[in-house]
Amino acid sequence: MRRTLLRNATLYTRNLLHQSAPAFDASTRPQLRLFCSNETPPPVPQIDDVDNKELKAQIESYFKGDEQVLPSIMETILKRKLSGKHEDTDDELMEELRMRPLDDVDDRDFESDFENIHDTDEEIDDLYNARDVVMKRMVKDEYFNMDDKKWDDIVEDGIKHGLLRDTKECEEILEDMLSWDKLLPDEIKQKVEVKFNELGDMCEKGELEPEEAYEQFKKFEDEIVAEYLDKMEKEEAPQFDDTTVPDKKKDLDDPPGEGPILRWQTRVVFAPGGDAWHPKNRKVKLSVTVKELGLSKYQFRRLRELVGKRYHPGRDELTITSERFEHREENRKDCLRTLLHLIEEAGKANKLVDDARSSYVKERLRANPAFMERLHAKSMRLRESNQVPA
Amino acid sequence: MASGSLKNMLSEAINKGVVESRARIFGHQLNPTGQQTPHKLLRMKLFGEKVAQWYPHDIKKDDPLVMARQEQERLSKLEMLKRRGKGPPKKGQGRRAAKRNK
Numbered sequence: 001m002r003r004t005l006l007r008n009a010t011l012y013t014r015n016l017l018h019q020s021a022p023a024f025d026a027s028t029r030p031q032l033r034l035f036c037s038n039e040t041p042p043p044v045p046q047i048d049d050v051d052n053k054e055l056k057a058q059i060e061s062y063f064k065g066d067e068q069v070l071p072s073i074m075e076t077i078l079k080r081k082l083s084g085k086h087e088d089t090d091d092e093l094m095e096e097l098r099m100r101p102l103d104d105v106d107d108r109d110f111e112s113d114f115e116n117i118h119d120t121d122e123e124i125d126d127l128y129n130a131r132d133v134v135m136k137r138m139v140k141d142e143y144f145n146m147d148d149k150k151w152d153d154i155v156e157d158g159i160k161h162g163l164l165r166d167t168k169e170c171e172e173i174l175e176d177m178l179s180w181d182k183l184l185p186d187e188i189k190q191k192v193e194v195k196f197n198e199l200g201d202m203c204e205k206g207e208l209e210p211e212e213a214y215e216q217f218k219k220f221e222d223e224i225v226a227e228y229l230d231k232m233e234k235e236e237a238p239q240f241d242d243t244t245v246p247d248k249k250k251d252l253d254d255p256p257g258e259g260p261i262l263r264w265q266t267r268v269v270f271a272p273g274g275d276a277w278h279p280k281n282r283k284v285k286l287s288v289t290v291k292e293l294g295l296s297k298y299q300f301r302r303l304r305e306l307v308g309k310r311y312h313p314g315r316d317e318l319t320i321t322s323e324r325f326e327h328r329e330e331n332r333k334d335c336l337r338t339l340l341h342l343i344e345e346a347g348k349a350n351k352l353v354d355d356a357r358s359s360y361v362k363e364r365l366r367a368n369p370a371f372m373e374r375l376h377a378k379s380m381r382l383r384e385s386n387q388v389p390a
Numbered sequence: 391m392a393s394g395s396l397k398n399m400l401s402e403a404i405n406k407g408v409v410e411s412r413a414r415i416f417g418h419q420l421n422p423t424g425q426q427t428p429h430k431l432l433r434m435k436l437f438g439e440k441v442a443q444w445y446p447h448d449i450k451k452d453d454p455l456v457m458a459r460q461e462q463e464r465l466s467k468l469e470m471l472k473r474r475g476k477g478p479p480k481k482g483q484g485r486r487a488a489k490r491n492k
Contacts, residue, residue: 298400298404301404302404302405302408305404305405305408306408306411306412306415308412324417338415338416341414341415342415345411345415349403349404352403352404352406353400353403353404355403356399356400356402356403357396357399357400360396360399
């Protein structure tokens with residue numbers, strides 16, 4: 001760091017020399033005129049010079065650790081530059097200083113800036129207790145060690161309490177964050193671009209210096225941000241009065257269509273060669289939950305009689321297997337056809353039950369003598385009433 | 391039938407025609423009397439080609455000259471055996487026929 005200071009000092013002295021040269025010339029001319037008109041001019045006042053030994057002693061003391069000598073060193077360098085008698089010697093000295101490395105550099109100067117810029121994590125003293133340290137941090141900070149499960153819990157909690165009313169909107173917000181440079185409306189973008197171009201043109205023409213242009217641009221940006229905030233404040237703030245609002249996500253992941261879910265199991269064997277056919281690929285297995293078929297009690301019993309062992313009572317699952325044809329797709333069609341036939345055949349149970357019940361009632365009525373007498377008399381009466389007009 | 395209860399009647403009604411329906415849907419072959427039928431053979435897939443693949447194709451059979459030469463050799467060898475009294479026996483004088491006469 002001291003070395004960089006020395007380099008900067010020499011650079012600054014060079015700039016000062018360049019800037020002060022015309023002033024020096026201008027200041028000396030009127031004096032010469034005055035002296036010429038009156039009397040002979042005296043010699044130019046000589047600036048006191050500093051010899052090499054003194055400068056070397058100052059530099060050595062600085063390197064040894066005395067930081068108070070630095071301004072005097074700078075004054076010495078300036079004096080030597082102004083005198084102009086030691087240009088070669090000073091050039092050699094600069095080369096020597098540039099090549100010499102510094103042994104004792106105080107790291108505190110660098111570390112202080114680094115710590116201010118980057119806030120690193122605290123050091124853990126006892127690494128054997130890392131688990132407890134992590135648990136403490138998780139208790140203290142809710143968002144420490146975030147993973148998918150935690151994130152899902154937070155989202156679910158937000159949905160439950162109505163903060164995340166529409167997860168579709170949340171997804172849109174996340175997409176906006178992903179492409180944040182497209183967030184601002186086009187009007188503001190155009191305004192900023194126009195202002196930037198104006199300031200750039202003025203800088204190129206020389207009307208403005210870069211520092212002033214930067215200041216103006218900064219002010220303009222602040223004004224734009226304030227204007228945008230005002231616009232946002234004018235809009236109504238969302239209300240969170242409702243609690244446990246259901247999710248209003250429009251497009252769901254469920255596939256379209258109605259009816260029971262058909263679960264297919266097939267096997268695909270990848271064999272060397274171009275021919276994809278393999279005897280193991282033929283078999284197709286179709287599983288369906290019987291509850292989803294919407295059968296009545298009698299239909300269900302008939303179905304169980306039809307399928308026998310293909311029905312698994314524990315899982316309420318009906319499995320149909322087919323390997324009748326040579327190709328898998330043909331077997332899939334065969335499975336589906338079999339399932340439809342089974343459903344149709346089971347559906348006949350209701351009609352059979354109704355017929356059986358009605359025949360049972362008829363038998364019971366026919367066995368009742370009183371009912372039969374009344375029926376007989378009624379039929380006779382109807383017959384007589386029909387015969388009279390004839 | 392009238393003597394039975396309603397539940398039994400309903401159960402019988404539900405199970406009416408189940409066996410025939412099952413056979414029709416799943417492609418079964420009904421054989422209530424247990425007679426011997428050729429259904430097992432008819433059900434099998436054609437496997438003649440697969441059996442024939444057991445023996446590789448002999449390229450000599452495609453060349454008539456080679457087959458003629460082999461036939462000529464066979465005939466000459468047979469003639470030599472006959473001259474030495476080692477040819478095939480006449481009909482009715484072989485080992486199998488002699489065994490049958492006993």
